[in-house]
Amino acid sequence: MQILIVEDELALSNAIKKLLEQRGYFADAVYDGDSAVDYATSVNYSLIILDVMLPKRDGFEVVRALRREGVHTPILMLTARTATADKVQGLNCGADDYLTKPFDTDELLARVGALTRRTGEVLVDTVRFEDLTLELGSAKLLCGDDSVQLSRKEFAVLKTFLYNPTMTIATDTLIANAWGIDSEATDNNVEVYISFLRKKLKYLGSRVSIRKLQRIGYRLEVGEC
Ligand code: CA
Numbered sequence: 268m269q270i271l272i273v274e275d276e277l278a279l280s281n282a283i284k285k286l287l288e289q290r291g292y293f294a295d296a297v298y299d300g301d302s303a304v305d306y307a308t309s310v311n312y313s314l315i316i317l318d319v320m321l322p323k324r325d326g327f328e329v330v331r332a333l334r335r336e337g338v339h340t341p342i343l344m345l346t347a348r349t350a351t352a353d354k355v356q357g358l359n360c361g362a363d364d365y366l367t368k369p370f371d372t373d374e375l376l377a378r379v380g381a382l383t384r385r386t387g388e389v390l391v392d393t394v395r396f397e398d399l400t401l402e403l404g405s406a407k408l409l410c411g412d413d414s415v416q417l418s419r420k421e422f423a424v425l426k427t428f429l430y431n432p433t434m435t436i437a438t439d440t441l442i443a444n445a446w447g448i449d450s451e452a453t454d455n456n457v458e459v460y461i462s463f464l465r466k467k468l469k470y471l472g473s474r475v476s477i478r479k480l481q482r483i484g485y486r487l488e489v490g491e492c
Contacts, residue, residue: 268383269403272296273303274318281447286372300324304332311392312340313383319346327360334361341382394429397475397489401429410471420445424460428487437484
């Protein structure tokens with residue numbers, strides 16, 4: 268179950284992400300309205316947790332943009348405001364539920380549980396590149412008839428590559444996606460997880476490998492059959 272968190276308060280975003288991951292959800296975090304629309308229109312999330320007050324475009328505009336684009340993912344809006352007018356506006360523009368900050372974690376988890384059940388079926392969403400298929404719901408990496416289970420960090424790192432298969436990914440980007448943007452993870456942590464992933468790619472016999480570009484980052488490379 269993959270959830271998108273859109274919240275510009277870092278501490279709160281990190282706390283929600285950690286809470287969801289402890290409960291077995293996979294969570295991506297973005298910090299402004301434009302990124303929210305980009306992510307939510309390219310990945311099939313089970314739920315979007317969306318703050319109202321955001322940089323670039325606010326939560327209401329994000330909901331309207333997504334519904335206009337045909338994205339029907341359930342949306343739980345978060346806001347510090349308590350005015351009823353806001354709640355009505357949020358629900359009118361296409362959000363499914365509303366939670367006023369500050370909220371307690373049980374309340375959040377109850378709403379998340381209710382909204383993700385509402386989608387009815389478990390969607391196995393996948394990202395494919397060359398001979399690799401990554402299952403987003405289970406963090407399983409498949410190649411031909413073989414598959415391996417990825418750890419949470421391996422999954423976050425590899426997903427970043429597979430979403431941007433032709434790009435060189437800066438080490439900082441990998442740290443932000445897998446460890447969080449205010450983490451103390453270093454290049455060495457990334458290097459360790461890249462080496463785990465290389466072993467798994469080798470085990471699967473994939474043509475895809477991860478190449479290091481000194482002082483720049485990493486990119487995927489596709490070898491000969
Ligand atoms: Ca905010």
